[in-house]
Amino acid sequence: MDTLTLLRESSAWLLATAGVVGLCVGSFLNVVIHRLPRMMEAQWKAECAALDGREPPPGPVFNLMTPRSRCPSCGTPIGALQNVPVVSWIALRGRCAACRAPISARYPAVELAAGALAVLLAWHFGYSAALLGALAYGWALLALTFIDLDTQLLPDDITLPLLWLGLLANAAGLFTDLRSAVLGAAAGYLVLWAVYWAFRILAKKEGMGYGDFKLLAAIGAWTGWQVLPVAILVAAGLGAVIGSAALWLARKGTDTRIPFGPYLALGGIVALLWGRAAVVAWLGQFPG
Numbered sequence: 145m146d147t148l149t150l151l152r153e154s155s156a157w158l159l160a161t162a163g164v165v166g167l168c169v170g171s172f173l174n175v176v177i178h179r180l181p182r183m184m185e186a187q188w189k190a191e192c193a194a195l196d197g198r199e200p201p202p203g204p205v206f207n208l209m210t211p212r213s214r215c216p217s218c219g220t221p222i223g224a225l226q227n228v229p230v231v232s233w234i235a236l237r238g239r240c241a242a243c244r245a246p247i248s249a250r251y252p253a254v255e256l257a258a259g260a261l262a263v264l265l266a267w268h269f270g271y272s273a274a275l276l277g278a279l280a281y282g283w284a285l286l287a288l289t290f291i292d293l294d295t296q297l298l299p300d301d302i303t304l305p306l307l308w309l310g311l312l313a314n315a316a317g318l319f320t321d322l323r324s325a326v327l328g329a330a331a332g333y334l335v336l337w338a339v340y341w342a343f344r345i346l347a348k349k350e351g352m353g354y355g356d357f358k359l360l361a362a363i364g365a366w367t368g369w370q371v372l373p374v375a376i377l378v379a380a381g382l383g384a385v386i387g388s389a390a391l392w393l394a395r396k397g398t399d400t401r402i403p404f405g406p407y408l409a410l411g412g413i414v415a416l417l418w419g420r421a422a423v424v425a426w427l428g429q430f431p432g
Contacts, residue, residue, distance in 0.1 A: 158266050162279075166262025167229035169283055170255030177254065177290045179208055180299055217245035229255040250290075258286055261413075268417055277313040278416060281306070281366050285409035288359065292405030298355025303362055310365030319416065320368030328364025328372050333357045335376065356404050363412035370431050371419025379404070379411035 183206065190200035204211070213222045220242040226232045233252045240247060261282045269275040284306045292298055307329060314325035336357045343351035364372045387402045424430050 159263050162262040162266035163259045166259035167255050170258030171229045173258055173287045174251050174254050175208055176287050181295045215240040218243035274318045277318050285412055289406040289409045292403040296403050298359050298405050303358040307362035307365045324368035325365050328369040329361045331369045331372055332360035332364030336360050352404055359408050367415045367419055371415045371423055374419040374422050375411035375415035378414045379407040383407040
């Protein structure tokens with residue numbers, strides 16, 4: 145077997161493995177997307193009770209591991225075979241095995257998105273430490289996307305660890321140098337902070353949440369300040385086009401709040417994969 149054939153088979157094995165692992169991670173991301181906002185709400189209630197000198201409201205243990213996943217309609221626990229990503233949803237024809245209530249197509253959609261993203265990142269980075277970092281980055285952005293779509297929240301429990309992990313990754317120079325990563329984190333936060341306050345002063349209302357600042361800071365920590373404009377341009381462009389179209393189709397007014405996190409997340413993926421090439425094509429060189 146020649147070297148070229150070995151390389152092809154090795155690449156195919158990497159892409160296939162990344163896809164399968166991505167599907168499994170997508171199944172866990174569904175749990176995170178569903179449960180983390182509810183865990184945050186319970187924590188807020190407990191903190192409010194503590195401030196009032198009251199005991200926190202009683203309730204069962206609820207976290208990412210407990211209780212087991214159940215059908216939201218009938219409460220029947222979901223067995224291991226019914227948890228196989230995508231395949232089980234197709235086999236059950238999108239319905240609970242016990243009560244036949246519909247199961248949202250969003251679950252396999254998240255699994256497929258996580259798998260497809262893993263394949264894309266594996267194809268781009270190949271066998272490298274950068275691939276492991278990119279997978280953590282991409283899957284975190286995917287979870288934030290759907291949480292923001294559901295609740296218009298970008299939890300600190302994800303954005304802040306993502307920021308610090310980006311700085312640590314680039315301390316080893318995985319995607320950029322540490323100086324660029326630190327400047328990227330600071331610039332990402334300050335850019336949206338400035339936009340927020342300018343909009344608040346001029347329009348007399350809030351235009352975005354603090355979670356957006358932290359998310360762009362995390363993106364800057366991973367990609368560096370040089371390619372941060374790419375993430376911002378992609379996010380702003382998609383947000384303007386898709387957001388306007390969504391408002392028009394829904395016949396909603398311009399005061400309707402539209403989550404910006406999904407567009408930032410997509411901009412962050414584009415910046416990580418093709419940001420450097422875009423900057424070089426634009427400026428003719430990559431600034432240091």
